[in-house]
Amino acid sequence: GDSVTQTEGLVTLTKGLPVMLNCTYQTTYSPFLFWYVQHLNEAPKLLLKSSTDNKRTEHQGFYATLHKSSSSFHLQKSSVQLSDSALYFCALSPDGNEKITFGAGTKLTIKP
Amino acid sequence: EAAVTQSPRNKVAVTGGKVTLSCNQTNNHNNMYWYRQDTGHGLRLIHYSYGAGSTEKGDIPDGYKASRPSQENFSLILELATPSQTSVYFCASGDWDSYEQYFGPGTRLTVL
Numbered sequence: 001g002d003s004v005t006q007t008e009g010l011v012t013l014t015k016g017l018p019v020m021l022n023c024t025y026q027t028t029y030s031p032f033l034f035w036y037v038q039h040l041n042e043a044p045k046l047l048l049k050s051s052t053d054n055k056r057t058e059h060q061g062f063y064a065t066l067h068k069s070s071s072s073f074h075l076q077k078s079s080v081q082l083s084d085s086a087l088y089f090c091a092l093s094p095d096g097n098e099k100i101t102f103g104a105g106t107k108l109t110i111k112p
Numbered sequence: 113e114a115a116v117t118q119s120p121r122n123k124v125a126v127t128g129g130k131v132t133l134s135c136n137q138t139n140n141h142n143n144m145y146w147y148r149q150d151t152g153h154g155l156r157l158i159h160y161s162y163g164a165g166s167t168e169k170g171d172i173p174d175g176y177k178a179s180r181p182s183q184e185n186f187s188l189i190l191e192l193a194t195p196s197q198t199s200v201y202f203c204a205s206g207d208w209d210s211y212e213q214y215f216g217p218g219t220r221l222t223v224l
Contacts, residue, residue: 009152032211034211034212042217043116043202043215043216043217043218044155044202044215045215046212046213049211049212089154089155093211098143098160098162098206098208099157099160099170100157100213101157101171102147102154102155102156103154104152104153104154105154
């Protein structure tokens with residue numbers, strides 16, 4: 001079946017440093033990939049989405065590129081802020097259908 | 113902006129009791145979803161619906177039933193609650209064309 005793997009459960013960084021959160025996936029279909037962000041005691045919200053191979057997509061300073069050759073959709077930011085502390089989920093919709101499979105999530109903590 | 117509400121926000125239930133979690137959306141979305149969130153597992157899909165009168169099993173449906181009496185409302189029912197169902201439950205709505213899901217604020221359920 002379809003699956004999403006996020007290798008880091010917890011990432012702690014100092015403000016101003018770059019970050020990359022890893023996401024790889026498995027599906028036999030043409031995928032839509034998403035990054036959702038969940039701040040403490042809030043609902044998850046969509047951060048980024050893409051279905052186009054090798055095209056960078058950006059939002060709120062975060063960016064990601066879908067690489068179908070390596071089944072990856074890593075999330076990056078060049079300089080993290082305190083407000084970026086949150087739980088980040090990578091998610092997959094095979095062939096853009098109605099079901100989304102979420103990864104286990106990466107908790108990002110930014111220190112002053 | 114999309115509006116998804118859930119009730120109750122917090123619930124304590126006894127083992128073997130019946131629990132009903134309610135979700136309402138004002139987005140006029142066709143699709144609605146119920147997830148549970150547990151540390152280390154991310155968001156896991158329990159049941160979903162394509163529209164009024166329809167319910168489909170998600171990835172972890174055992175021990176749960178769902179009901180979609182109208183476009184706006186989607187309920188999750190635990191007929192015989194067990195302590196393993198202690199979790200945070202999120203409802204979401206979405207539509208075919210945007211691939212984005214809009215989440216409610218969550219319900220924290222504790223089964224004693």
